[in-house]
Amino acid sequence: MVAGELARDYHSDLIETIRNNDFTLQDGRVSIHLAEEFGFCYGVDRAVDYAYQTRKKFPERTVYLTGEIIHNPHVNERLRSVGIRFLSDPTESTNQVTSDDVVILPAFGVTIRELERLTSSGCTLVDTTCGSVLNVWKNVRQYARDGYTAVIHGKVKHEETQATASQARVTDNGRYIIVLNRAEAALLCDYITGNKSLDTFQSHFVGACSPDFDPRHDLIRVGLANQTTMLMSESLEIGQLIRGAMITRYGKQALGEHFQAFDTICSATQDRQDAIQGLLDNASLDLAVIIGGYNSSNTRNLAKICARKVTTYHIAEPACLTSAIELRHLPPTATGGTIVEHVERNWLPDTGPLSIGVSAGASTPDNIVGEVISRLAELAK
Numbered sequence: 293m294v295a296g297e298l299a300r301d302y303h304s305d306l307i308e309t310i311r312n313n314d315f316t317l318q319d320g321r322v323s324i325h326l327a328e329e330f331g332f333c334y335g336v337d338r339a340v341d342y343a344y345q346t347r348k349k350f351p352e353r354t355v356y357l358t359g360e361i362i363h364n365p366h367v368n369e370r371l372r373s374v375g376i377r378f379l380s381d382p383t384e385s386t387n388q389v390t391s392d393d394v395v396i397l398p399a400f401g402v403t404i405r406e407l408e409r410l411t412s413s414g415c416t417l418v419d420t421t422c423g424s425v426l427n428v429w430k431n432v433r434q435y436a437r438d439g440y441t442a443v444i445h446g447k448v449k450h451e452e453t454q455a456t457a458s459q460a461r462v463t464d465n466g467r468y469i470i471v472l473n474r475a476e477a478a479l480l481c482d483y484i485t486g487n488k489s490l491d492t493f494q495s496h497f498v499g500a501c502s503p504d505f506d507p508r509h510d511l512i513r514v515g516l517a518n519q520t521t522m523l524m525s526e527s528l529e530i531g532q533l534i535r536g537a538m539i540t541r542y543g544k545q546a547l548g549e550h551f552q553a554f555d556t557i558c559s560a561t562q563d564r565q566d567a568i569q570g571l572l573d574n575a576s577l578d579l580a581v582i583i584g585g586y587n588s589s590n591t592r593n594l595a596k597i598c599a600r601k602v603t604t605y606h607i608a609e610p611a612c613l614t615s616a617i618e619l620r621h622l623p624p625t626a627t628g629g630t631i632v633e634h635v636e637r638n639w640l641p642d643t644g645p646l647s648i649g650v651s652a653g654a655s656t657p658d659n660i661v662g663e664v665i666s667r668l669a670e671l672a673k
């Protein structure tokens with residue numbers, strides 16, 4: 293029954309046809325090339341499935357989500373439409389949860405403190421935290437037990453990174469610091485190797501490390517972890533940078549004492565990044581469209597990979613394709629937490645053959661991808 297509802301809500305016949313046609317749609321002058329891995333990942337599929345099942349299983353009880361189950365506005369709206377309430381809404385609060393209620397935890401997990409608050413309310417918990425996220429937590433907890441500070445490659449405000457950071461505090465002396473990108477990792481390395489002052493370091497990382505963080509003690513032994521949806525190539529680079537800094541500071545022989553790393557990018561993220569790279573390598577594209585919520589980390593990274601080679605538009609939904617003249621998108625160069633949508637004019641070449649690459653983040657269902665492709669084909673006519 294639930295599987296049937298999920299299929300009805302998120303399936304696309306057009307996507308099935310394209311899959312069976314070597315991931316290509318030819319329509320008049322336009323050829324659309326779909327990446328071979330895109331859209332819903334196993335973790336998201338499971339989380340959404342659990343949410344539907346929970347609503348069905350507890351029809352008489354109030355069912356809450358702690359926040360967005362995944363970063364896709366359509367999926368979240370659909371869950372609201374079946375009566376699931378969001379504790380992250382301004383009118384709701386964790387304090388109102390009682391033992392009669394059911395609370396669903398999202399695919400990216402929640403912080404230890406939030407879990408404790410919910411547990412103490414006596415509510416029924418439905419935990420959809422993805423296994424790949426749990427794997428990161430396991431490594432980070434081990435770092436804390438072994439006396440290593442967790443260096444987390446991630447976004448400070450992202451729910452998953454906040455949850456991971458809380459796991460790094462599992463022991464009394466557990467520490468963490470969050471680096472967003474290569475530039476921040478380089479700054480951290482400069483401190484390790486003695487090329488940056490304490491003041492410069494501390495003023496840069498305000499709010500991005502554990503409250504009692506002191507780099508003089510807490511950057512002597514570090515372990516690297518990632519938010520699961522970061523850019524794999526950047527995570528590897530960051531690992532190499534920190535490794536190099538530790539060798540410079542302590543010597544190669546002592547490296548194991550000062551640096552540890554595990555690959556914690558999830559396989560679904562990796563597969564989608566590899567597939568878009570494969571598309572860029574094998575098809576000659578005029579432009580690319582990447583679909584997914586603007587706050588979806590893995591979608592933004594797909595857009596970044598694409599933009600290195602071809603004009604790329606990251607759109608949140610089919611309606612962003614306003615007309616053949618105008619579209620709304622988040623530029624792949626956008627950084628930071630503030631999301632500003634841009635209006636692009638004359639985005640669609642109006643004559644000659646046109647080759648468009650398409651992919652979608654792990655929180656985008658097939659029906660949305662199908663609608664975007666239909667719209668692209670229609671506008672290109």
Ligand code: SF4
Nearest residue numbers: 333335422424520558
């Ligand atoms: S992107 Fe990866 S970690 Fe996140 S839900 Fe999907 S499979 Fe799990």
